[in-house]
Amino acid sequence: MNPQPSTSAVGELVTLFDHVLEEHGFGWDHWHSLVWNLRNTEPAQWTALPPGGGRTIREIVIHLGGTFLMYENHAFGDASRGWGDYVVDGVAPGHTPEETTVWLRVAHGALRQRVAELTDDQLGGLRKAPWGEMYETRRILELMIQHPLYHVGEINHIRALLQGNDDWDHQDMGREEET
Amino acid sequence: MTDVPSTVAVTALVRFADSAFDGQHWHAVMRNLGSLQGDDWDWTPSEGERSIREIVRHIGKSKLIFANQLFGDGTLSWDDPEVAKPVRAGGSVDEAIAWLRETHVAFRDGIAGCTDDELATTPTGYWGKPTELQWSIEVLTQHDVYHAGEINHIRALRHGNDAWGNDPAAEDLV
Numbered sequence: 001m002n003p004q005p006s007t008s009a010v011g012e013l014v015t016l017f018d019h020v021l022e023e024h025g026f027g028w029d030h031w032h033s034l035v036w037n038l039r040n041t042e043p044a045q046w047t048a049l050p051p052g053g054g055r056t057i058r059e060i061v062i063h064l065g066g067t068f069l070m071y072e073n074h075a076f077g078d079a080s081r082g083w084g085d086y087v088v089d090g091v092a093p094g095h096t097p098e099e100t101t102v103w104l105r106v107a108h109g110a111l112r113q114r115v116a117e118l119t120d121d122q123l124g125g126l127r128k129a130p131w132g133e134m135y136e137t138r139r140i141l142e143l144m145i146q147h148p149l150y151h152v153g154e155i156n157h158i159r160a161l162l163q164g165n166d167d168w169d170h171q172d173m174g175r176e177e178e179t
Numbered sequence: 180m181t182d183v184p185s186t187v188a189v190t191a192l193v194r195f196a197d198s199a200f201d202g203q204h205w206h207a208v209m210r211n212l213g214s215l216q217g218d219d220w221d222w223t224p225s226e227g228e229r230s231i232r233e234i235v236r237h238i239g240k241s242k243l244i245f246a247n248q249l250f251g252d253g254t255l256s257w258d259d260p261e262v263a264k265p266v267r268a269g270g271s272v273d274e275a276i277a278w279l280r281e282t283h284v285a286f287r288d289g290i291a292g293c294t295d296d297e298l299a300t301t302p303t304g305y306w307g308k309p310t311e312l313q314w315s316i317e318v319l320t321q322h323d324v325y326h327a328g329e330i331n332h333i334r335a336l337r338h339g340n341d342a343w344g345n346d347p348a349a350e351d352l353v
Contacts, residue, residue: 008185008191008295009187009188009190012313013191015317019321032318032325050225050336051224052224052336052339052341053335053341054335054341054342055342138194142194142204143204146199146204146206146207147206149206150325150327150331151328153324153325153327153328153329153331154329154331155328157227157329157332161224161225161226162226164226166226166228168237
């Protein structure tokens with residue numbers, strides 16, 4: 001009987017990718033996650049711009065969901081999806097924050113399922129990026145983990161400027177409500 | 180013969196921590212700092228309170244605290260002068276970056292000294308609550324990229340080019 005292939009490293013990456021979307025931990029550490037930061041944003045702030053700003057929170061969220069779908073399809077699928085093709089399993093980004101968040105979860109889940117099927121020895125294999133070049137799988141996964149967190153930081157900064165509370169406390173708004 | 184403990188998962192975390200801090204991706208802290216001009220460091224946007232220098236100081240201080248609490252003797256606190264008022268973080272850009280790099284080395288070397296088995300242990304951090312080591316490492320690694328995004332947004336507002344594709348750090352996506 002062959003031993004089961006190791007999935008220790010993949011397991012770490014899946015955990016990291018899960019926590020990009022939403023963290024359920026020990027009550028204080030989830031301020032970097034997408035859903036947490038969106039929860040702290042008022043609906044009207046999704047489409048508002050701070051002084052001098054050029055990108056809204058909604059635009060950033062749709063950009064993130066779109067990259068989940070593009071990488072899922074190009075790195076793991078038939079590479080047929082194009083930028084701007086946002087529908088997945090019949091779900092589109094919609095118009096309200098609630099609708100867009102539902103879509104974001106579906107898009108994240110599509111890529112997450114592909115990653116979870118990997119084994120450690122596949123992390124060094126080459127896969128296709130959306131623009132056609134080939135990269136190590138682990139590098140593509142790193143990008144898919146870091147990319148949302150980077151934009152979540154931008155979302156938090158936009159929110160803070162719009163709400164007039166750009167300090168160290170408000171990125172963690174609502175924590176006390178959960179404890 | 181004793182089995183050598185696995186470090187496969189630890190190696191993945193070290194790689195991730197290094198990548199978030201100073202990797203090739205355009206999300207890395209150092210890449211975003213490399214896109215700045217000197218006087219960007221202390222600028223704050225309209226309605227904003229935090230400068231890029233303050234965010235850099237926060238990143239470095241957090242690395243020092245986590246390194247000490249997770250991998251050291253656990254004596255360092257936020258009130259310790261080394262953490263509360265890191266002089267070099269307020270110096271020239273070169274000095275602040277050198278300080279920041281040292282704080283990262285302290286944190287990443289701590290991770291690198293672990294084995295996979297230890298990731299499930301629950302040391303008590305400065306917050307006084309036993310916490311799975313893996314989670315604590317994750318949080319501080321996420322922390323780098325999150326604040327790199329904030330740095331980019333401040334830079335974009337400062338330079339008046341907050342639009343897709345205007346990130347000078349984004350010479351390539353992978």
